[in-house]
Amino acid sequence: MPNITVTLAHAADFAGWRLATRSLAGRHAPPADITWRIATESAALPAPDPAAARFTVSRAVMELAATMVQSALPDRFALAYMLVYDHVMDMPTGQDVADRMAAAKEDVIAQTRHLRDEIREALSHHDATAPCQGRVDTLSLVPESNARFLTLQRSFAPWQLDMPDRTLRWTGHEMLREPLGQAPQTLDPTSLPPPAMPMVPDLDIDRITSLRAVALAAKTCLICPMAAHATQTVFGEGRETARMMFVGEQPGDIEDRAGRPFVGPAGQLFDRALQEAGIGRDDTYVTNTVKHFKFRRTPTRRIHEKAGPAEIAACAPWLAAERRIIRPAVVVMLGVTAASALLGRSVTISRERSRIITMEDGSDGLVTVHPSYLLRLPDEAARAREYDRFVNDLRLAAGRLGPVVT
Ligand code: URA
Numbered sequence: 001m002p003n004i005t006v007t008l009a010h011a012a013d014f015a016g017w018r019l020a021t022r023s024l025a026g027r028h029a030p031p032a033d034i035t036w037r038i039a040t041e042s043a044a045l046p047a048p049d050p051a052a053a054r055f056t057v058s059r060a061v062m063e064l065a066a067t068m069v070q071s072a073l074p075d076r077f078a079l080a081y082m083l084v085y086d087h088v089m090d091m092p093t094g095q096d097v098a099d100r101m102a103a104a105k106e107d108v109i110a111q112t113r114h115l116r117d118e119i120r121e122a123l124s125h126h127d128a129t130a131p132c133q134g135r136v137d138t139l140s141l142v143p144e145s146n147a148r149f150l151t152l153q154r155s156f157a158p159w160q161l162d163m164p165d166r167t168l169r170w171t172g173h174e175m176l177r178e179p180l181g182q183a184p185q186t187l188d189p190t191s192l193p194p195p196a197m198p199m200v201p202d203l204d205i206d207r208i209t210s211l212r213a214v215a216l217a218a219k220t221c222l223i224c225p226m227a228a229h230a231t232q233t234v235f236g237e238g239r240e241t242a243r244m245m246f247v248g249e250q251p252g253d254i255e256d257r258a259g260r261p262f263v264g265p266a267g268q269l270f271d272r273a274l275q276e277a278g279i280g281r282d283d284t285y286v287t288n289t290v291k292h293f294k295f296r297r298t299p300t301r302r303i304h305e306k307a308g309p310a311e312i313a314a315c316a317p318w319l320a321a322e323r324r325i326i327r328p329a330v331v332v333m334l335g336v337t338a339a340s341a342l343l344g345r346s347v348t349i350s351r352e353r354s355r356i357i358t359m360e361d362g363s364d365g366l367v368t369v370h371p372s373y374l375l376r377l378p379d380e381a382a383r384a385r386e387y388d389r390f391v392n393d394l395r396l397a398a399g400r401l402g403p404v405v406t
Contacts, residue, residue, distance in 0.1 A: 005035045008077065010177060010185075011166075012144035013038070014069050014193035017077050021065075024081070025088045026053045036077035040179065055088050059229070064105060066193035070112075070145045071104040079104070105196075111141035112196045119150055132159040144168060144187065145195045147175055148216075156213040173212070190219060190232065205317045206324075211240045214321045218291055229295070231256045236287025236322050243401050244284045245328035246270075247319065249337040249370060250307045256293035261286050266371040270334075273371070273387065277394035285326050289341045290315045312341050323361070331363055332397045335370025343367075354393050356400065364400045368393035 004024065008016040017036075024034060065080040073079065079101055086093045093101075115136070126132060132154060136143060143161060150159055151170050161168045167178040168187070175187040208214050215235040234251035237260055246262075254264030262270050274281050290311045295302040319341070323331070333339040339347040342365065343357070349369055357365040369390055377383040 004029060004033050005037060006077075007037050007039045009039055009191065010144065010187060011038055012069060012142045012192050014066055015188070015191035017065075017069060017080060021081055021084050025085050026055055028085075028089065031078060031082045031085050034078065034081060036075075036081070040182070057084055057087050061087050063194075064101065067105050067108050067196050068101060069193045070108045070142050070196055072140045072142055073100075073104055076104070107140050108196045111139060112146060115139070115141065115143060115146055116149060116197070119146075119153055123153055128154075128157065132157065133162070134160070135162045137164060139163075144177070145192050147187070147192070148189060149195060151175075152217060156208060156210070156216075189216065205321050208321060209325065211322065211325045214318065214325065218318045230292035232259050233291045234259055234261055234288065234293070235291055235318070236285055237261055238281070238285035238287075239283060240285075240326060242283060242285035242326055243329040244279070244332065244397065245323065245326060245330070246284060246286045246332045246334060247338040247342060248286075248288045248334045249372075250288050250290035250311075251293045252304055252372075253293065253295070253302050256295075256302075261288055262371075265375055269374060269387075270371045273391050273394055276391045277398055279394060279398050285322070285328065287319065287322055289319060289338045291318055307337055312337065316341065327361075327363070329363055330397050330400045331359060331365045332394070333365060333367045335373065338370075339367045354389070354396065356396070364397075366393060366397045368397075 006016075006020045006024075008020075061083060065083050068076050068080040068083070070076075079097065082097060083093060083101065119134075122134060123132070143163070147161075147168055147170065150161070154170070156170075156172060158172045159170050165180050169176045169178065169184070175189055176184040177187045178184045205214065205217065208217060218235050219233045230251075234255050236245075238245075248262060248266075251261060252264045252266065255261055255267070261267070271281060274284075290307040292311070292315075293302070294305045294307050294311060296305050297303075331342065333342055336347055336349055339349065339352065342359070347367060349367060352367045353369065355366070357367065359365040369386065371390070374383060374386050374390060377386060
């Protein structure tokens with residue numbers, strides 16, 4: 001008899017499923033003991049079980065699980081759990097279950113393609129300034145996973161999709177779901193499974209005019225494989241009207257978990273240097289060249305790996321959009337990755353640091369060292385000397401703005 005009930009927040013609550021699966025599969029709870037249900041009202045996610053053993057599953061398994069969760073099969077969450085459980089227990093998945101999953105995957109992909117074709121067709125006849133409302137009655141797919149696709153197709157203008165038992169709505173700022181006869185609930189886009197087909201090739205990032213919308217779009221980005229390994233996209237953070245922008249390399253281990261740039265050890269040193277240079281971090285915009293953490297796993301740690309040309313190129317449209325929208329007067333390039341990416345050529349820091357460079361958009365650029373470089377210096381005297389030079393570089397950059405950084 002099943003004796004564990006997991007209540008998921010909504011019909012495509014992949015984040016809730018993943019959290020519960022981590023706990024349950026980690027303590028080897030058999031699939032037959034678990035009942036998966038969808039909350040009728042917004043539900044709090046279960047707390048992770050600290051006693052559960054940690055485990056890893058391959059990317060292919062998680063991708064199949066994510067696709068499964070998008071099918072409309074009533075037992076989709078149970079099937080996805082079974083897949084992970086069998087993997088953790090090193091047991092072969094039964095042939096009948098494997099066949100059902102393979103068929104569901106094929107169906108989800110076919111339905112995703114069909115739904116997107118319909119959306120594109122409908123939008124091609126649609127007056128872009130008019131309200132956009134559609135209806136789906138029969139689908140063997142939970143369409144929530146394509147909400148982001150629809151939002152991108154509409155370049156973040158509002159839309160509404162009606163279904164027999166609920167409505168899904170993008171207001172221009174947030175996603176809402178309204179189960180029939182109930183109050184609207186916010187739908188966290190990061191709770192949805194990654195879509196069965198990539199979305200970003202359909203997106204014209206240059207048409208997005210709000211930083212928040214670019215950040216949301218970046219969170220759905222599946223262009224490069226780093227997106228599948230990192231915990232999340234770490235987008236830039238700060239004032240949309242900032243006159244000063246700092247660009248680092250990529251989020252580190254702590255940033256990857258926190259979802260915020262420069263909050264780990266390098267970020268703390270950066271904060272201290274900003275303070276000494278008289279710059280309020282809240283007045284600036286801080287971002288990275290690459291928006292995902294690239295790492296190599298050892299049994300105990302995730303070791304940072306330098307972002308390569310492919311990752312830099314994949315993330316370039318996001319950084320370009322941040323610069324286009326914020327239009328900072330001064331861009332400070334922290335380290336060689338940011339400097340090479342923004343200047344479009346190879347850069348030797350020692351040769352180019354500490355001087356103002358006119359960027360192609362007319363803003364002032366300044367190359368300096370990356371704060372991690374300072375942390376790595378083994379000699380205390382060298383560290384103090386280099387730190388002072390770093391603070392001086394920040395002062396030089398701030399000096400381009402006049403006495404107040406706003
Ligand atoms: N290093 C970076 O380049 N960026 C971060 O956000 C953290 C460390």
